[in-house]
Amino acid sequence: MTDTILCFDIGGTAIRAATATGGAQPGKVVRFPTPAGDRYAFLALVSSIIDDLKQRPAALAISLAGIVNPETGNLVVANIPAIHGTNLKADLEDRTQLPVIIANDADCFAVSEAVYGAGRDHDIVFGVIFGTGVGGGLVSGKRLINRAGGFAGEWGHGPVVPLVVGERSIPHFTCGCGLSGCVDTVAGAPGLQRLHAFLHGEKKSAPAILSAWHAGEARAAETVETCLQLLAGPLAMAINLTGATIVPAGGGLARDHALVAAIDETVRPLTLARPRHRLVVPATSGAEPGLAGAAAIGFQRLGIAAQPA
Numbered sequence: 001m002t003d004t005i006l007c008f009d010i011g012g013t014a015i016r017a018a019t020a021t022g023g024a025q026p027g028k029v030v031r032f033p034t035p036a037g038d039r040y041a042f043l044a045l046v047s048s049i050i051d052d053l054k055q056r057p058a059a060l061a062i063s064l065a066g067i068v069n070p071e072t073g074n075l076v077v078a079n080i081p082a083i084h085g086t087n088l089k090a091d092l093e094d095r096t097q098l099p100v101i102i103a104n105d106a107d108c109f110a111v112s113e114a115v116y117g118a119g120r121d122h123d124i125v126f127g128v129i130f131g132t133g134v135g136g137g138l139v140s141g142k143r144l145i146n147r148a149g150g151f152a153g154e155w156g157h158g159p160v161v162p163l164v165v166g167e168r169s170i171p172h173f174t175c176g177c178g179l180s181g182c183v184d185t186v187a188g189a190p191g192l193q194r195l196h197a198f199l200h201g202e203k204k205s206a207p208a209i210l211s212a213w214h215a216g217e218a219r220a221a222e223t224v225e226t227c228l229q230l231l232a233g234p235l236a237m238a239i240n241l242t243g244a245t246i247v248p249a250g251g252g253l254a255r256d257h258a259l260v261a262a263i264d265e266t267v268r269p270l271t272l273a274r275p276r277h278r279l280v281v282p283a284t285s286g287a288e289p290g291l292a293g294a295a296a297i298g299f300q301r302l303g304i305a306a307q308p309a
Contacts (some may be wrong), residue, residue, distance in 0.1 A: 002056070004021045004022075005057055005060070005294075005295055007291045008062045008294070009288065010034065010062060010065075011064075011065060012034060013033070013034055014034055015032045023304050023307035025286065025295065026291045030049075035082055036080050036082055037082055039083065047095055059098055060100045061100075061101045061103075062100065063103055063104075063108035064105060065077065065079065066080070066104065067104065069150045073087040073088070073102070075088055088102060104150060105129075105135075106135035106153065107137035107144050107146055108137075108291075109289040109290065111139055111296045112285040112290075113139075113285050113289065113293075115296040116286070116306070122244075123140060124139070125247075126139075126242050127283075129156075129251040130249060132188055133176075133188045135153070135154060135155075137152075138242055142300070155234060156183045156184040157184055158179065160234045161182065161183060161230050161231075170186075170230065183231050186227055187231040192206045192210075193205060195226060195230075196209050199219070199222060206252075228262055228263060228266040232266045232267045235263075236267050240272050245275070245279075246281065247267075247280045248284070249263065250283040254283065255282075257282050260281065261278075
């Protein structure tokens, strides 16, 4: 049997595909437009990518932005109507006659960091995403911890944000998940923008807010500090509950390493362990953590040991 896996990172506008062999990270990445509204075109595209390979893979491993129920295989992927509410695993296995592994993109990120990145010397890794939204994934012994419903690690959701920071009242903003007061509403890029608009009545993009923060602008500094105070307690509690000894951070906002360092400095004193080493750190597994994490999960299912670079 071949030891090659065909990996996909599926987004609302683009599908990234690459092969990974012998436990290594995926190689050259090829991009395709996502047939977001046509289920049959979506399945046909995946089949055509397989057909174009010189060698038939041992399995397909897929990372996608949505909730994957590991028991039923059903998906909640609102930004891709073609596969929303479907059992993509069963559909693809029937069409390709190959094993199919599907995981949430935050889970794939966490596994990528545990196997190939900042967490590879740690047993319990809690990967966190600060991007369009706030997400996370929990890994123990290099293996993803996620069962009933596929919600493990989703620390960005739940009515947990404090209502007061210093002397300032902060409202519980409504979240896309249907709740209010979620970390997701104040700590991803849209959340940072929302917080800045509430505090200062000024519309500004997340990159512009961070740039102004670096330049020492007072309003941006207040926004970032408020964001840190709002997310610190929930993240510290997640770390206490999981026992994670490293928290790699990914997503667009986490590319700002000064922000990641500020998150670490704010969160670490609130944890029970209060480690001396940095706890929240920038991700190091590379530019394609979705593909790398999908590959690592796929290799585990096939009994192939991962080979970090």
